[in-house]
Each structure stands twice: as C-alpha cells, then as structure tokens.
Amino acid sequence: MKKLLLLCLTVGTVLTAAAQRRHWERHNKAGEPTVYIISVKESDTIWSNNPALAQQHIAQQRNAAAKAAVDDHRQAMRPGVKQVDEPSVVFANHKNSFSFTLGGYVALRASYSFDDAVDNVDMVPFDVPIASSFANRQALGMDATTSRLYLRAIANPKRLKNPIVIYFDADFRGGSEGSYTPRLRSGYVQIAGFTFGRDVTTFCDLTAAPTTIDFQGPNAYNFNFATMIRYELPFLNNHMKFGVAAEMPNVSGTYGQTFMPVPQRVPDFPVYLQVMWGKQRQSHIRASAVFRNMYLYNDSRQTTTDLFGWGVQASGNIHITKMIQLFMNGVYGEGITPYIQDLTGAGLDFTPNPADPTRIQTMPMWGWQAAAQINILPNLFISGGYSMVQVQHKNGFYAENQYRRGQYIFGNVFYSLSPRFKIAAEYLWASRKNMNSDENHANRVNILFKYSF
Numbered sequence: 001m002k003k004l005l006l007l008c009l010t011v012g013t014v015l016t017a018a019a020q021r022r023h024w025e026r027h028n029k030a031g032e033p034t035v036y037i038i039s040v041k042e043s044d045t046i047w048s049n050n051p052a053l054a055q056q057h058i059a060q061q062r063n064a065a066a067k068a069a070v071d072d073h074r075q076a077m078r079p080g081v082k083q084v085d086e087p088s089v090v091f092a093n094h095k096n097s098f099s100f101t102l103g104g105y106v107a108l109r110a111s112y113s114f115d116d117a118v119d120n121v122d123m124v125p126f127d128v129p130i131a132s133s134f135a136n137r138q139a140l141g142m143d144a145t146t147s148r149l150y151l152r153a154i155a156n157p158k159r160l161k162n163p164i165v166i167y168f169d170a171d172f173r174g175g176s177e178g179s180y181t182p183r184l185r186s187g188y189v190q191i192a193g194f195t196f197g198r199d200v201t202t203f204c205d206l207t208a209a210p211t212t213i214d215f216q217g218p219n220a221y222n223f224n225f226a227t228m229i230r231y232e233l234p235f236l237n238n239h240m241k242f243g244v245a246a247e248m249p250n251v252s253g254t255y256g257q258t259f260m261p262v263p264q265r266v267p268d269f270p271v272y273l274q275v276m277w278g279k280q281r282q283s284h285i286r287a288s289a290v291f292r293n294m295y296l297y298n299d300s301r302q303t304t305t306d307l308f309g310w311g312v313q314a315s316g317n318i319h320i321t322k323m324i325q326l327f328m329n330g331v332y333g334e335g336i337t338p339y340i341q342d343l344t345g346a347g348l349d350f351t352p353n354p355a356d357p358t359r360i361q362t363m364p365m366w367g368w369q370a371a372a373q374i375n376i377l378p379n380l381f382i383s384g385g386y387s388m389v390q391v392q393h394k395n396g397f398y399a400e401n402q403y404r405r406g407q408y409i410f411g412n413v414f415y416s417l418s419p420r421f422k423i424a425a426e427y428l429w430a431s432r433k434n435m436n437s438d439e440n441h442a443n444r445v446n447i448l449f450k451y452s453f
Helices: 002-027 044-049 051-076
Strands: 034-037 089-092 098-114 139-143 148-155 164-171 183-191 194-200 225-235 240-247 259-261 269-277 283-298 303-319 324-334 350-353 356-362 364-377 380-391 403-418 421-434 439-452
Touching: 051 089, 051 098, 051 148, 283 356, 303 356
Parallel strands: 034 089
Antiparallel strands: 089 098, 098 139, 098 148, 098 439, 148 164, 164 183, 183 194, 194 225, 225 240, 240 269, 259 283, 269 283, 283 303, 303 324, 324 364, 350 356, 364 380, 380 403, 403 421, 421 439
16 A cells, blocks of 8 residues: 555656646746656655645655755856756755756757858868869858757755766767767866866856857857866855866977977966956956966977966956847967967967077967847847957968968857747858968858757
8 A cells, every 4th residue: 555655646746747847838938947856755654644744745845856956957057158058857856965957959050151161060260271272162061060968967965065066068079070979078076166177168258259150159269178177266246256277288389390299297277357247247357367388399409398378368248238248358378279269279389480490489379359149039139240360470480371360250140939949040251361461261151950958
C-alpha cells in the first residue's frame, strides 16, 4: 500500500509540474523554465498517518525549491553577446541544495557572398582576398556549427554563504570548417567571486558588442577564450565592479630566421574597473588593461629573451531610452593580437625589425567599434554599426603583403516569432588594406533561424 501511494504521489507531482509549465508559457513572454523537483524526501510516519498531509507537504517543498532553483539559475545567467538563453527545464532536489539545467539552441546561418567572397564561414576582414579572381567572385554558405549545448549546475552548501556554479558549454567548431567536430567553449567553476577554468577572456566586455548573425562580429571586438584564474568583486551597491585574472597566454608572432618559439613562462594579466547605472544597472562604462610577457629564443645569441606587450581598452553599453541602445569599444596596445579578434593568430604580436632582422619588435595596433540598436517592438529590433582595426608602422613594415587595416560594416533586423524562436536578416561589408596600399572589399548577406531549448 505504501509503494502504491508513493507511485500515485509521484505521478501527481509530474502532472502538476507539466501543468505549471503550460501556465507559465501562456503568461510569461520570457519563456520561463519548467521545474521538475526530484528527490522529494518522505517519512513512514507521514505516509501512514495522513497521506493528504504528506501530499501537501511534498507540494510545498516542490514549489519552494522550484522558485529558489529558478532564481539561482536566472542570477547565474550572463547577459551579452553570444550567451545562451534561459533554460526550458531545471532540476532540483527538495531543499535546492543542488540543481542543474540542460539547454542550448540550434542555429542555422545561410549566406550569399558577392562582389568578392571571404574564404571563411565568418565575415573576417583579415581574410578578404586582395586579388579578385573567378574563384572568389561569389559563394553560397550554410552553417550550423554554432549550435550550442550547455549544462549549468548550482550547489548551495550549508557551510558556504555563496553558491558554487559549475558550467560547461560546447559548439561544433572544433575541427576544420564544415566538419562539425564538438568543441568545448567554456568549462569553469565559480565560487565567492573566483572563476577557475576556461571562459571568455577577462579583457572582453561581454555587453559592449551588438548582436549580429555573423558569428565573429565587429573585427575590433575581442571575444576569445582563455584558461584562467579570475577574481571579480562588485561593490558600492553593484554600481561598480572590479576584476583581475591570470590567463594562459596565446602568442602569435613572426619569428624570421633568427628567433624561435619556446613555451611561455608568464601568464597574461588582464584587469578592469566598471561603473554601472540604471535601475537594473543595465548601462555601464568599463576601463580595461592587459599586460603580457612573451618569450622567444634568439638562435644567433643562443639565449632566451622576452618582449613586453600591453593594451588598454575603453568600452561600454549605454541605454539612451527603452528603444535605443549604444555599444562601443576602443583598444590600443603593442603585441596584443589575442585581444583584437581580427588579428588573432595573424603572427603580428611581434615581427623582425625591418631595419635589423637580427632584432625583434612588438607591433603597435589599435581598433574601435560603435553600434546602435533600436527596439521597435518587444520582439523586433534593428541594429547597425562600424568597426576598424589597424596595425601601425614601426621601423617600416616587415612585408608588403602584411595586414595594415581592416574595416567591417553591418546592418540587420531580428524578429522573435516566439520567446524561443528567432529569425533575422543581415548585410555585411568588409575590406582589407595591406602595408603596400593594395586593398579590396567583400559583401555578404546572411539569414538566421534559431531555436532555443
């Protein structure tokens, strides 16, 4: 009899949760998650003495844990570019000492390039072909590699004041283009302001970039991943925030005939200070800096040497009105290609000195982007912006075909058919100019179909 009663209550719990989901979906435009509470604790005394009271007790536990679990996962979500939406399902135990959610989205990007095409699934100005030919006049593209899967778990230990957040997410860009090889994007643990693991670099301001169909976006932005130890601290009633990190360096230089690569010995050190305002602190300005020591081997002198790289950045996201939102960032430095995404992996952290090839020099570089978003309706917005990156001369240039300047222009429209289903269209223009003043441009139109779950 006890087992039969337990089975009936379990079925009732699931049906109640399903009904709760339909109610939330009808009345909440944000698409709040369904919450299934598991591991409901019961006792023989309650079951034997008063089954109705037991059912009421379980329902109260479920509802309280449901609310707490939803709040925990909502607070753990990060706003900004290339972030995941709210999950559709959250699982928690009876006291919400542990909960987790599974989610993600499927995204299909279709593109058509004309008037010269970039040989890249993304619109990257660095890859704009300088010489036009029959092979790059036009190109059709379809890509679903940015589809995402994620898992977030939150533990609330009794002995700790702060929750422990564990997060993993993956897309399908781990191999060659079109291979759909899974790739770990992020994998970290957060506790008491510390982050341990792999995440977007601390130098990146996640809410300073506009939403684009093009996955890379403005070329002066810096959305790249790093393995790190980071500490962040909000203060003054969340009007200010400070962050500092030690991150695994990613060096990309041109070594020439005299120098050779060696394993790196010192982490990169990004740091930022952010000022926020508004009812939800939705507007902000951030000042960032990064400092790095890059090691290489001087074969002619048979010794290891190092170069100092540094960068500074100002960025922000300003809500002028409910309808108008501005995005911006500007960056300048020497030897900071991992922090300007158009130059990542370009071999321009340093090059041999053109005046003396037996010496090496860091390369000065800078970039900026500005964009605006107009929210026409709650489910419809348009946006557009401009971005530019430039590598400066230093003792002349190392090679005539060396990258000098890249430009990026976009305009798009996004429409939400439902809280979880979005469609969009976009126009892109990009150009590249070399040190010898040779230049060319490319055009592309994109459409997007995206469903989150």
